[in-house]
Amino acid sequence: MENNEALIIQILAHRNAAQLKLIRETYAATYGEDLLKDLDSELWSDFQRALLLWTLDPTERDAYLVNEANKQLTSSNWVIMEIACTRSSNDLFLVRKEYHARYKRSLEEDVAYHTTGDYRKLLVPLVSAFRYEGDEVNMMLAKSEAKILHEKICDKAYNHEEVIRILTTRSKAQINATLNQYNSQFGNAINKDLKSDPKDDYLSLLRATIKCLTRPEKYFEKTLRLAINKLGKDEWALTRVVVTQAEVNMQCIKEEYHKRNSVPLERAIAGDTSGDYENLLLALIGHEDA
Amino acid sequence: MENNEALIIQILAHRNAAQLKLIRETYAATYGEDLLKDLDSELWSDFQRALLLWTLDPTERDAYLVNEANKQLTSSNWVIMEIACTRSSNDLFLVRKEYHARYKRSLEEDVAYHTTGDYRKLLVPLVSAFRYEGDEVNMMLAKSEAKILHEKICDKAYNHEEVIRILTTRSKAQINATLNQYNSQFGNAINKDLKSDPKDDYLSLLRATIKCLTRPEKYFEKTLRLAINKLGKDEWALTRVVVTQAEVNMQCIKEEYHKRNSVPLERAIAGDTSGDYENLLLALIGHEDA
Known part of the structure; x- marks a missing residue:
């Protein structure tokens, strides 16, 4: 050196x-x-x-x-997901503001334009989210949404709008409670149930999203x-x-x-x-x- | 009095x-x-x-x-659309922040939970948007996206993800340029072509969205x-x-x-x-x- x-x-x-x-x-x-x-x-x-x-x-x-x-x-989808899911709501918003200033477009505009299909369905709401960050958890909701996730996963409907809605709009505390309910009610961690096809890139991204949001x-x-x-x-x-x-x-x-x-x-x-x-x-x- | x-x-x-x-x-x-x-x-x-x-x-x-x-x-969908589309990007973000503070949930979380189908597909990205607000317009893009809108409208695919993407992520200046191109290339204002079924509530909301964004x-x-x-x-x-x-x-x-x-x-x-x-x-x- x-x-x-x-x-x-x-x-x-x-x-x-x-x-x-x-x-x-x-x-x-x-x-x-x-x-x-x-x-x-x-x-x-x-x-x-x-x-x-x-x-x-x-x-x-x-x-x-x-x-x-x-x-x-x-691998660009992973970078986008990682930044959307591991930063605080306020930090993610500041990134969107900086993106305007520097690139003269909105961050979600570019992500939407450069992605298609299931990736777009997942990534655009992830980068656009401004999640609530309080600790409050609604246990009734956690139970009912754990059930929805389980139904969709059983049907292999991994890109279902309800799966996307729950993961992209709920607070991290609420998602954590929902996934704990999932584990308790159905006997497996959700990411285990999402491993049906280890070579499916969208499924890998979905598992990584869940990991980024909770651990x-x-x-x-x-x-x-x-x-x-x-x-x-x-x-x-x-x-x-x-x-x-x-x-x-x-x-x-x-x-x-x-x-x-x-x-x-x-x-x-x-x-x-x-x-x-x-x-x-x-x-x-x-x-x-x- | x-x-x-x-x-x-x-x-x-x-x-x-x-x-x-x-x-x-x-x-x-x-x-x-x-x-x-x-x-x-x-x-x-x-x-x-x-x-x-x-x-x-x-x-x-x-x-x-x-x-x-x-x-x-x-009529609640109209109020949500009106606020999402007629406020400035920064004002809309401040509303989302206020929503956290007052209701302990995110605005888009509640909108996603209380809507379904086409209304959800349109309203969630509208309320989550942080649009770029500069005057810059990309005319190539305006032409190509006018063509996409026209194709989808001809196919009566009013809820197509590309229609939603263009209206929910592009800047208002860019949307205006795209709709001018639409009018020039295809001979009708887009809202005229969207009047195929005047009783369709989703179509009415889509026309109102376009009006709020441009006029x-x-x-x-x-x-x-x-x-x-x-x-x-x-x-x-x-x-x-x-x-x-x-x-x-x-x-x-x-x-x-x-x-x-x-x-x-x-x-x-x-x-x-x-x-x-x-x-x-x-x-x-x-x-x-x-």
Whole structure:
């Protein structure tokens, strides 16, 4: 590692959002270019891409990632779902606002235009949702909607409008109660019942949606596991999860990873990456302790 | 008219939003009750309902009206569509935020739960939209989406997901360009082609949606005309349109009304109402001049 890059990592990996913003503005003033614009270059190394993503503030970063997903074909639905389901209602709204400002279109407009069929039916309401975030749970509703989900799954109607409605409009607390009811009333976790065809991409996305809404740390653990073992189709997953979760939920994800893989996340990443990229990722996942 | 009520009208009809808020707070402090709670009473006269709606700030009023619509069966879809399509993107978002605070659920959650079929397919994305509001228009897109709309209308597929996508996600400027293209390419205004079955309630709602998105003053004129001539099913329309539009777009609506009916709106309202209710409505529609 050259001295400059070591210094950049040291500075960037330990700065908060306000300081990062200042760095970006200095960059723009110095080089006359927006860092975000540079991000579109396909010539970046993993290190450069991770570094530049990290310098964005979380709202800009999510808007950028969704826009990029809207232009791609591979795995882009997962990125859109992940951002829609794991951010807070208010943060997701701020991403939609940033999307207007930067791309002169609405986020849901682009998602609707670039998707079709079942993916569109699921993703457009997911990105448009402004879920209630209180803890209140209606148990009667949880029971009746668990029954609806079970009926539709028995009929293999995975794209039924009632399934979509429940998952895209109810609060996370309410969905959690509904899925607990499902488990109690019908004997299986819903995601087990949704595994009838493991190769069906829409079904995989539906299971991942449920995981993101109820146990995001488990979703992120699995995403990292597949990325590190090169089993996923999601080529940017390692960078994306580390960068977007570094200041959010990394401690839980690390614990989940260690439990599930019997190896600490640090060691797994060190074994899978090298050089500046490795150093940056390790600095970022240690961020909370630093 | 008693002195007290004349005074109330005089004060309330000429106050701005900040002053109205103060009045509400004074009311709450004096009577120990929230005005909005009183609104749920079914004992109110037209006058009292109009007065209390007017004292709410626009965001609270819209949240209240949508919640009320979610509990009713008659004409409620129209109220939901009207609020979703004629408010600015930011104002609609503020209504969703207010809905969380007041009803402990999300607005789209209640709309999705209380609607079915084609109405749900149209209304949920309408209330969830955060449309881009710039003037930019993509003419290529306008042409291709005009063609899509025409194909679906020829096939009588009025509830097709592409029709819904275009109307619920595109900016109002873009929709306007698309509908102009429709008119130029296919020889009819789209709403003429959507009149194949004048008794189809969904088709009527679709036409009204298009009108609200592109020519709201024409939509409000027609709504007032039907209400004043007792031809509509929308019993609260007169109060709702006058109260919600008094500080927004009343001048245009009055001009449109006069042109279409050869009678000034003031005179039409005076002929249809009486007493305090009449005085309040007249004070409100003259608000901009007052």
